[in-house]
Amino acid sequence: MQGNPSKMNAQSFDELLAKLDDARGRRMPWTQIASMINEIEKTPAGKQYSANKEHFWEMLAQKSGYTRNALQRMRSTLIRGNAIADREKTKLQEILGQRALAPNALFDVLGHFHTAELFARIYSADPDAALNLLTQMRDERVPVVRIKEILSEVTNRKHSSSSKPTFLMPKDVLHREQALALIDEHKSLLYGGDDVSIYFNRYEFEFVSIDAVGIRCGDDGALQLVDGFMLMTSSPGKHKPAFQNLLSDIDYRSSFFRHVWLCRNSSFRWPSEEINAAIDALDIHQVGIIEFDEEGGEMKIVRRPKGDTRPSRYSLTLREIMRQGIPDFGMV
Incomplete structure (x- = not known):
């Protein structure tokens, strides 16, 4: 007499999940853990669970003893390593x-x-x-x-060897460095504390470019926020399409980060008020504006982001960050 197929599938899911029990305490090889996660997700029950990504990874984290962040990085590294081996x-x-x-x-x-x-x-x-x-x-x-x-x-x-960002010319490199130093020095104004790390030229993303990234992690290394910083220190053309292109870049980037901070100096072509009004009209709620003077001595917040809703492409950014590691938390 044949067994119930759905029951057999459920047992297969349960058996695989049971093998992950206390994987950290048992020092299970990371490649085995990552492979097992792939197999769990392929089962019918696994597909149902993984439809809710948050619940799926939390379940695996509780079972294995590893954080969600660590498990996702293991699987990502296994996938990338297999691709390298094949290539x-x-x-x-x-x-x-x-x-x-x-x-x-x-x-x-x-x-x-x-x-x-x-x-x-x-x-x-x-x-x-x-x-x-x-x-x-x-x-x-x-x-x-x-x-x-x-x-x-x-x-x-x-x-x-890479090209300069759209709104920065070679003569602005000094301003760029000053701006980043100022942001890092005054980051408690942005975040209410110093537990956010600002990285410049540290991360590369497949679908978006950004000048700097701000990251906060919990004690267990889990990502709590990833913000982007756009530095606007040069003077783009006066014509209307240039302003439209700027807004398009802001809108696009804001779909990848929890908040995007626009960092402008006082000589930037368009005043903060004009940019602020356009952002409001376009309902880009997760954008903030920072302004600093030419000497790099002062920084003020002109606009704070108005929402914490995760944008549509935020999960892509989180995956890229976890894949590339976070030096301050030993994740490299």
Whole structure:
């Protein structure tokens, strides 16, 4: 007599979930945890649970003993690592020989989750540097400190060769640095405390560009907020389409961050009042405006964001942040 299919599927879900029980306490390999999450989500019951992302990840966090943030980063790193292994099949065989044919061969060499995550980020910036690192790791232990140095080196090279943001010209680089220093110095005015970290040239996003990112994490490392900062320190053209383009950029970016802070100096083409009125007319509630003087000595808040509703593309930003890590909380 055949069993009830729906019951069998439910048991399959329950059995997989049970294997995650206290995964942290039992020191289960991170690759096994990430693979298991993928399998859980594929089951009929898992698909129902994952329709509510918040509930799904909280359930996995409670079961495993890891934070939601850590679990999502594990799965993201597994996906990225598998993609690298598939893309670099030939080179992996050259580096690892017959070992490259074994399942999880790349992860066996990389070992610890944090090392694998760093490797994936290095590969994103410079594939050759990542493969050279893998060759070195094949033959000897490479300290995490050195791997972080390599990531910093390749990231700096990538940023130094990238183009300047739309509203900034080369002559404004000094103003740019002053603005960021001022924002960091006075961030308690924006957030009511100093527990938000401001990162400049630290994060790259697939679908949006931003000049700086503000991040707050809980004690367990879970992301509590991600804000974006747009620096407007030069003088774009006077014509109407330029102002429309500015508003379009603001509107687009505001769909990726909890709040977007527009940071302008006193000589910017359009006054704060004009930008503020346009933002109100367009109902872009999560935008704030910061204004600083030419000397970089003072900063004032002209407009505060009017809402905390998560915008439509916020989840994409959270995933990118978790994938790239948060240095202040040891998540790199």
